[in-house]
Amino acid sequence: MNTLPAQLPPDDDDAQIGSIYSRRRALKLFGIGTLLAGGAALAGGGGPGGAGPMNPMGTSAGTTGVTGLPGCVVRPEQTQGPYWVDEKLNRRDIRADGKTGAVKAGVPLTLDFVVSRVSTSGCQPRADVMVDIWHCDALGVYSDATDPGYSTKGQNFLRGYQRTDAGGKVSFSTIFPGWYAGRAVHIHYRLRTLDGSGKVTSDFASQLFFPETLIDQVHATAPYKSKGKRDTLNATDQIYKNGGSQMLLTTTGTVASGLHATFDVGLNLG
Template sequence: MNPSDRPDLSPLHLDGDTDDGMTGTILSRRRALRLLGLGGGAAALGAGGVLAQRGGGPGGMSGAGGTSAGTSGAAGLPGCVVRPAMTEGPYFVESEPRRSDIRRDSTTGRLSAGVPLTLSFVVSRVAVGGCTPRSGVLIDVWHCDALGVYSDVQGNTGDFLRGSQVTDAQGRARFTTIYPGWYQGRAVHIHFKLRPLDASGRATGEFTSQLFFPENVNTAVFARAPYRQKGTKADTPNATDGIYRNGGNQLLLDVKGDASRGYAATFDVGLNIG
């Protein structure tokens, strides 16, 4: 594993009390639950550095039930709960193209082959009693192709499977991509970065993490072409991935669909930085 692709252990996330303290400018778990009127309910949730909304998509803004990020948690909790920040890794590229469909390499026109995946983000701000949509947040997404290759790094060219969008008035952004493949030493994952923008377009904060996938879905996808050229099973499952063990179960996507037609997943996140 590349050293820069290891779990983020910076002081921002390890201040000695990640439940109670304000870790940098990111709202802490307990502080968020106090805003939501839950008080002592914090013990039911995992530690971390950003707030993620429960709920299966846009309806989750009201704090409805469901587990869009794959954790069940305690019954009766409303929308915003804490998720962990994770390392950016070595493959981030600044100024990724602004686009919703990230499958095509804009320099060659080549379309990345793979099982279709629609990945939606719903970004909100935590307020007293609930969450409100947050517009103007730049979302960067990047991941490897079906054979584990990233564009524009390690001698590779192009910009396939990279892109960014700014959330709309409902705090939403949707990416059309393919299901990621795997490479040695890492579980299957997608990187993302959230940066609130001011009126001039300048970023006023940053949060970076990764999204993961259920093993049974990985198995179904990797049995298909072109994934099976690399092998039908990733060499590092979620359970043995050092980054996943740092809170990845809270970032496990609830994907809907099948390997023949494609998948869709929504990740709802409450962001109180910037």
């Protein structure tokens, strides 16, 4: 079992980044339909060159883009954590290790992102956004990492990126994540935009969470159950406490047949 270091590094998962605003407060500050392009300062990571993720109204499974702007909910930026590695793996299915070909076992999870551009004229699909995801396997192990109890340097399972299509969408095939000491169950994601030369012009990282009842159902199956009972719930996770409810995924499907989730996120970027 992994243990937390006595003193956490600056980029560890216990640090929250940015400001969090509820939908009601965001609407009060901006007014319905008058969200300014300069409103990035209100979202996590706001500021010069920062990305301000927001959740367009009408989020639901199967959404392919949101038009109109009755109001947007600010998504909080959260730490990228100590396990971020820019593997530059452009792939939809992230379950396998690129070197060995071994596929990680676990409950199948299809995770869709729908990325929109937020402006005064509305929320429109945002193409060509680089979306990375990474997370631990069913037993709490990350690839390409050295941690108490394991070293997976050179491996790249459960990591990858895609660029959004004309509808602002990407879809990943992965597995439901396991747990490790001190953290609730989560998936990391990163959104980046690039200029014509490939230079990153905006960069936003945060985390996704799951309902406790669903986690219990998944973790009662193999191979998750061999890890034992998790030590941290959403309610006791330091990251979840700071805006995690705005990152809580709603899934369809079943544990037996596989799960599906769609996450809508808007960027007030050019």
